[in-house]
Amino acid sequence: MSPHELLVVPMGYGFMVRALAATVTAAAVCAVLSCWLVLIGWSLMGDAVSHAVLPGVVLAYVVGVPFALGAAVFGFLAVALIGVVRDTSRVKEDAAIGIVFSTLFALGLVLISVTPSQVDLHHVVFGNLLGVDRADLVQITAIGGAALLVLLLKRRDFTLYAFDPVHAHAIGLNPRLIGAALLGLLALTCVVALQVVGVVLVVAMLIIPGSTAHLLTDRLGRMLVIAPALSVCASVVGLYLSYHLNTASGGMVVLVQGAVFLLAYLFGPRHGVLGRRVAAIRSARTPPPPAG
């Protein structure tokens, strides 16, 4: 297959162009957010919010409003409920997350079963990348772009919050507010990624890029570049592969993300499992400096 057939021909289809634009947007914004999520330890939170938006999506279809609105409402609701259950009972955070998101997800499943068939469960759960239409794409780029802009403009606040919320408080910032803003952006980001990979796999887009970048550098500033760069590349490769191999697009995107993580895990120069060994062997080979 010539490079032309490999790379250019697929883009002759409008649906592929839109799919590519949606993928790149979602991959970039998810990856940037994921850097803070994995450092704070909020990976499960991403999983929770992405599942919890399901009833919102269904209700939005029923009422006839943009599905992003319904998803965002339920995303915020999930975050709030998790906080309430955690803070007002003896239930620990991970259990609170599990209880809230599975219950909301179940509510979504029940709602789908009683609504007329215009909501395709399969599309919501596994994404409908190749079915992204013009209106969807406008929505995805608008929400994704806005979220990305806020994340980048306020990145130093988010980093301070993630590293040392106590110091943030001591110098007069409001760490609760910063945390809430981050969770709000998480809800919006889930809405964006939902279309691309579906409810079940959003969490992959929100955890893998940040984790991969963390294996490759000791600087958050560099993570914020490496994560979206790798994530966008992996997603584009995944999209092309799904086209040529005729496989599920959302699944393929995440599969390539996972493969990139595996490479970093094995061969990362400083923190990779094999990379560390290679470095150790190399330094053993170089003669030690003369004693004295």
Add this chain to the structure above:
Amino acid sequence: MNAVEVDGVTVRYGDVLALDRVSLALGAGRVCGLVGVNGSGKSTLFKTITGLVRPERGAVRVRGGPPALARRGGTVAYVPQSEAVDWAFPVSVREVVMTGRHGGLGLTRRPRRVDHEAVDRALDRVGLTDLADRRIGGLSGGQRKRAFVARGIAQQARVLLLDEPFAGVDKRSEGTITRLLRELAADGAAVLVSTHDLRSLPDLADEAVLLMRRVLVHGSPQEVLRPDNLARAFGLDVGLREGEPA
């Protein structure tokens, strides 16, 4: 005007009474040592002064005003006990010190030239210039503490609160930190520092507070270290006499 005034503060965590009508005043230009057994409320007192913990009764004033105002003005620097920090976090020493300038920066918190200069000076003062670009977790215990003191210096804080900065720190680093705190007090800062190292207390502090949920004694280090006072705070079997290790 006192740098910090704690007035009849009572703090409870659920059923646990952590502070019981604590009153004390800290003057500018002085180092005050805070001494007490584990669980005597030292950390709670720090958290109350920074406003992390709300007192059930009583009030805190910083430089004559409400603590929230002092926080916004960057007046208060707080170095928590080590356990409270995620040492695996991917930030450099320089970046940590720069967070001392954070409050005074604009919308995107982009450091200006004066901020970089202030950070360089602070790093130099604590002797960490050579290690500035290392990851914070790559420092030794004593160096980490110095990094956080540097953050307070970069912040130009007038009130420095240090919760057990000498825990897990060797004698040399302890000496360095002590000298730094004394210098900062000489520059006019009020320094409150909790410690379990009773022997070094007279070198460190101008005055000391013996805490056991209540303030048992507030006076000179010598007074606090009197065996009868220590016996009240640490139990009768602690017979610490002069010249004996703590």
